[in-house]
Amino acid sequence: MSLVDDKVVIVFRAAGGAPILQQTKVKVSRDSKFSKLVVFLRKQLKNESVFVYLREAFSPALDDDIGVLTQAYGIDGKLHVNYALTPAWG
Numbered sequence: 001m002s003l004v005d006d007k008v009v010i011v012f013r014a015a016g017g018a019p020i021l022q023q024t025k026v027k028v029s030r031d032s033k034f035s036k037l038v039v040f041l042r043k044q045l046k047n048e049s050v051f052v053y054l055r056e057a058f059s060p061a062l063d064d065d066i067g068v069l070t071q072a073y074g075i076d077g078k079l080h081v082n083y084a085l086t087p088a089w090g
Contacts (some may be wrong), residue, residue, distance in 0.1 A: 030067030
């Protein structure tokens with residue numbers, strides 16, 4: 001596996017009136033936990049109450065691996081993550 005394959009592109013999409021991030025794409029290690037994305041969003045949005053979804057439908061467990069989620073729910077090798085400040089789906 002090359003160094004490029006060790007990273008996954010995460011694409012953030014605002015939902016439910018949440019502010020749009022200045023940086024909508026980040027790369028994270030495949031073995032990172034989903035909680036890393038939630039912490040990143042909380043810091044960027046300066047809000048502890050962040051609701052995060054995949055496929056505009058469900059929230060993965062915080063201890064799920066990014067690589068596994070990308071394999072199961074990714075689009076073209078990218079993981080699209082929707083976020084909101086209030087419950088939006090599910």
